[in-house]
Amino acid sequence: MFSATLKRVRERQKARFSAWMNRRIPAAREVTLDQKRIFIFPSRTGLFFLLVLLLMLVASINYQNNMGFALTFLLGTVFVIGVLHTYANLSGLTLRAVRAAPVFAGQLSEFELLVSRPHRRQHYSLNFRWCDETATINLDHGKEAEVKLYLLAPQRGWYNPGRLSLQSYYPLGLIRTWTWIDLDIHALVYPRPVQGPVPAGDPSDFPDGDTIPVIGSDDFYGLKDYQQGDSLKHVYWKSVAKGQPLQSKQYNAYADRSVWLDWDSYQGLPIETRLSHLCYWVLHFDAEGEEYGMRLPGFSADPGSGEEHRDLLLRQLALFGVEPESGTVSGDSPVEREAA
Amino acid sequence: MKIEQQIPRNALFWILLAQFFLLLPHIARLPGWVFVVYLIAAFWRIMVYRGQWSFPPRWLKLILILAGFFGIQASFGSMLGLEPTVALLLVAFALKLIELCERKDAYLVIFLGFFVCLTEFLFSQELLIAAYNLVCVIVLLTALIALHQPGEQKLQFAPLRRASLFVIQAFPLMVVLFVIFPRLPPLWSVPLKSNAAKTGVTDFMSPGDIAQLSRSDEVAFRAEFVGDIPRQSELYWRGLVFSRFAGKTWKPVGWQDTPALERRPQAPAGEMGEGLEYTVIMEPTQQRWLYSLRYAWEHSRNVTKTGDFRLVSPITVQDQYRYSATSYPGAALETDLSDWRRELELELPVVGNQRARTFAVERRNQATSDLAYANDILDFFNEQGFSYTLTPALLGDNTVDDFLFNTREGFCEHYASSFVFLMRSAGVPARVVAGYLGGELNPVNRTVIVRQFDAHAWAEIWLEGRGWTRVDPTSAVSPDRIEWGLERALAGEGSFLADSPLSPIHFRNIDWLNKIRLRYDAITYAWQLAVLSYDSDEQFHVLEEFLGEITPQRVMLFILAAGILSLLPMIGVLLWQSRSHLPKEVRIYNKYCHKLAQLGTHRFPQESPGDFAERAILVHPQLESEIRQVTKLFETIAYSGQPGRVSLAELRHSVRRFGVLRT
Incomplete structure (x- = not known):
């Protein structure tokens, strides 16, 4: 009873905190750190240092030692000035979300950030932490630096790892400065591929034996001008080497060899399992170089092949049933997840 | 271990350097093995860094710590007192090196380093030491900064620049804090410098003691006069009065042995004459008595007068000690001699030195007055082939007899002692006074620098109607000592500071060198005056000057304004650093x-x-x-x-x- 109340209070506090954080540091693709976003407080080492200073002060008083006073005050002032120096180590930095690589659920997604400094000031010991992944960099030579963090994407859909924490103890280690930023960056997470029965699509839409040029199939058919989206595998590189415009090799195939990946062929299975099976077969047929189409409730793609086709279908699988707005993932708020 | 927990190699270098710097000035007062421990620990740590050795196992560390404990116990004979404590701190400081692997260890070493800096100040607060310690602090801060530049494996000077910047930026606020922080009395009593040698004139005097002191060129104190500086031959700095003679050694009368009524000086009768106002900054002596000219009135609260017209401090002088006083050389002192005092100043051992006693009575009977008798004795010293030397022949059991009628060579204490003996034997109250005579005038800041070799002993006799009168028997033998100082007096002998041929005093005749020496001495004095002797009285004066009237509101405002002003330069630097790259x-x-x-x-x-x-x-x-x-x-x-x-x-x-x- 009591613990339940406590839990509710704690949850409400967490919610209030995250709401406050969202107001104070709203999500953005690019964030420049300023006094609104930077927090600062003595570190544990700093508190220990203050204790040492107190001891030194007592020694100076007891020995009536003026140079002891001077030394103690010098170090005390160094501590005070350290606050500004530590703050300056984060202040003015700009963080930009570059990209998050799409992955399959249960895999590590690469989140890439770009940190840049507008000033001549050098920044050291910038410690990025996202979930439990950390990376520490110095920004002392170039104007900007890349930070890559590999985060485990737990489930399909849009994955946002929540608030990124950036902290630093530079230069003295006595003071910690930090910030939590929501970089509005989302990784597309495909379903985890799980082998299942071959989905038996209904091929009756197409007459038997007709030859229809379908891109990305087996037999060489001819050349055509390269169009955006054509697979790089099919570019006729020899002609490029001769200085001619890009051309794609075309292959033909028989329509009857195309496969339909059909949602309805896994009647009775849970949604996620169906998606996992479909995902598996998309990858399988893509690797085989075969043509495949897909039917989902509310979506249908004609048979085809190539990277673009594959990615389109995977995306459909990833976002099946997920709200179309790309902003938030359904479920808890980012900060709560971080705190938990 | 994560990268941010590692100690960058660059930081390791600075830590080792800081430790070396911090230990260096302690060498002189610590057993040599402490430094050897550091060298071994540093070598070990470097071998670990080079990957050739590994960190010592736990049992070995334990053994080393215990060995350190027992080593200190053996070297000092006790764990109490300031020196053993500091030695223990330094051993721990050095041994921590061999388990320096994570960042938190480095923090501990660096913070210990700051504390070691402080202990250095407990022994000396000289300007040079302060400057040296400032360098140590900068190197320690450099190590601290380098510790937070992960991945820096090469020696870098950028953190040194930043540490220097820190210190420069911190300086103004430090000065403000130094000025306004209330100077509280000690919260509890602390271990004293047990082994520190007592310096200067001692509280007993045997033949040869002052001669021993005269071999040193250390500064005893510096004095600054408000008005004109009296002639050197008038600067008799009284420190101790010896009234008890035990055949060979002179001793003062203890405070306990003095009747309550005799503990305060008798106010002089008649005209006091013109006063001499001066301030003295004394080097630590580990003793309580202070030096003043004849008949001094103290101005400082921390000084009291005694019945024999001296000044003493309530506590032993452990650090530089400042006091000011006004002296009236013309005042007649104690014209009304109490019975207790008369008896005390006439007292002699029952037996011994019979020849001198007879000689004294004979001479007194021939003289018309006590004063004539005293002059007669001075003439005796002057005419009977007495000589002034730092290296007199040793005396037998009857020291006075032996000196007066046999060896006839001696230093000031021989003359003063024999003179007083002769006076007392003839019924004239007399006593030996020890202190310093003269001093060097520094034209740069018009201070008088009194050194150990200015140590001197003379006599005071009590004359009816005139009270205590100074008589310096040495003047009868070596007038040069009085007029020009010891160097001139010993010119023929060549024994002046013979043990320290490199003393800058020897090079007084090289003009430019002498100028540098005097200028440096003036800086030292200014440092002592402004910084080291800054106490609650001084603080009160400074604040009063700044604020007019000291009220809590004004003090708060002053602190606030001073704090903001002193932080301004650093904010400026930060803004300057924030200049944009962009056109x-x-x-x-x-x-x-x-x-x-x-x-x-x-x-x-x-x-x-x-x-x-x-x-x-x-x-x-x-x-x-x-x-x-x-x-x-x-x-x-x-x-x-x-x-x-x-x-x-x-x-x-x-x-x-x-x-x-x-x-």
């Missing part, structure tokens, strides 16, 4: 983009100013001309390469006015 025109153009963003139109990254302008015009047609003007100006400046002054000003002007006319 001026881009910064001005960004302001314009910011204004448009406030109107809801954001410029995409990498969007060209032209494209952005077209897009913005679509949204804000009413701003078309302004947008076009700013964009055109910016493009002209940015792409022509050479921003003219006029066009920059134009751009700035149009950006400033941008959007103002919008209704």
Whole structure:
């Protein structure tokens, strides 16, 4: 009873905190750190240092030692000035979300950030932490630096790892400065591929034996001008080497060899399992170089092949049933997840 | 271990250097093995760093710590007192090196280092030591900064620059804190410098003691006079009065042995004459008595007068000690001699030195008065082949007899002692006074520097109607000592500071060297005056001068204003560091983009100013001309390469006015 109340209070506090954080540091693709976003407080080492200073002060008083006073005050002032120096180590930095690589659920997604400094000031010991992944960099030579963090994407859909924490103890280690930023960056997470029965699509839409040029199939058919989206595998590189415009090799195939990946062929299975099976077969047929189409409730793609086709279908699988707005993932708020 | 927990190699170097610097000045007062421990620990740590050795196992560390404990116990004979404590601290400081592997260990070593700095000040607060310790603090801060530059494996001087910057920025606020922090009395009593040698004149005097002291050129104290400085031969700095003679050794009367009524000085009768006002800063002596000219009135609260007209401090002088006083050399002292005092100043051992006693009575009977008798004795010293020397022949059991009638060579204490003996034997109250005579006048700041070799002993006799009168028997033998100091007096003998041939005093005749020496001494004095002797009294004066009247509000305001003022330079530096990389025109153009963003139109990254302008015009047609003007100006400046002054000003002007006319 009591613990339940406590839990509710704690949850409400967490919610209030995250709401406050969202107001104070709203999500953005690019964030420049300023006094609104930077927090600062003595570190544990700093508190220990203050204790040492107190001891030194007592020694100076007891020995009536003026140079002891001077030394103690010098170090005390160094501590005070350290606050500004530590703050300056984060202040003015700009963080930009570059990209998050799409992955399959249960895999590590690469989140890439770009940190840049507008000033001549050098920044050291910038410690990025996202979930439990950390990376520490110095920004002392170039104007900007890349930070890559590999985060485990737990489930399909849009994955946002929540608030990124950036902290630093530079230069003295006595003071910690930090910030939590929501970089509005989302990784597309495909379903985890799980082998299942071959989905038996209904091929009756197409007459038997007709030859229809379908891109990305087996037999060489001819050349055509390269169009955006054509697979790089099919570019006729020899002609490029001769200085001619890009051309794609075309292959033909028989329509009857195309496969339909059909949602309805896994009647009775849970949604996620169906998606996992479909995902598996998309990858399988893509690797085989075969043509495949897909039917989902509310979506249908004609048979085809190539990277673009594959990615389109995977995306459909990833976002099946997920709200179309790309902003938030359904479920808890980012900060709560971080705190938990 | 994560990278941020590791100690960068660069930081390791600075830590080792800081430790070396910190231990160096302690060498003289610590057993040598402490430094050897450091060298071994440092070597071990370097071998670990080079990957050739590993960190010592736990049992070995335990053994080393215990060995350190017992080593100190053996070296000092006790764990109490300041020196063993400091030695223990330094051993721990050195041994910590061999388990220095994580960042938190490094913090501990560096913080210990700050504490070691402080202990150095407990032994000496000289200007040079202070400057040296400042260097140590900078190196320690450098190590602390280098510790937070992960991955820096090469020796770098950038953290040194930053640490120096820190100290420079911290200086003003430190001075403010130093001035206003209340000087509280000690919270509890602390271990004293048990082994520190008592320096200067001792509280007993045997033949040869003062001669021993005269071999040192150390400074005893410096005095600054408000008015004219008296002649050197008038500067008899009284420190101790010896009234008890035990056949060979003279001793003062203890405070306990003095009747209550005799503990305070008798106010002089009649005219006091003109006063001499002066301030003295004494070097630590580990004793309680102070030095003053004849008949001194103290001005400092921390000084009291005694019945024999001396000044003493309530506590032993452990650090530089400052006091000021006014002396009246013309005052007649104790014209009314109490019975107790008369008896005391006539007392002699029952037996011994019979020849001198007989000699004294004979001479007194021939003289018309006590004063004539005293002069007669001085003539005796002058005419009977007595000589003044640092290295007199040793005396037998009857020291006075032996000296007066046999060896006839001696230093000031021989003359003073024999003279007083002769006076007392003839019924004239007399006593030996020990202290310093003269001193060197430093023309740079008009201070008188009194050194150990100025130590002197003379006599005071009590004359009816005149009270205590100074008689210096040495003047009868060596007038040069009185007029010109010890060096001239010993010129023929060549024994002046013979043990320290490199003493700068020897080079007084080399003009430029002498000037440097005196200038440095003046700086030392200023340092002592302004910084080391800053106490609650001084603080009160300084604050009063600043604030007029000391009220809590004014003090708070003063602290606030001083704090802000002293932080200003550092804020300036931070702003200077924040200068933008961007050229001026881009910064001005960004302001314009910011204004448009406030109107809801954001410029995409990498969007060209032209494209952005077209897009913005679509949204804000009413701003078309302004947008076009700013964009055109910016493009002209940015792409022509050479921003003219006029066009920059134009751009700035149009950006400033941008959007103002919008209704």
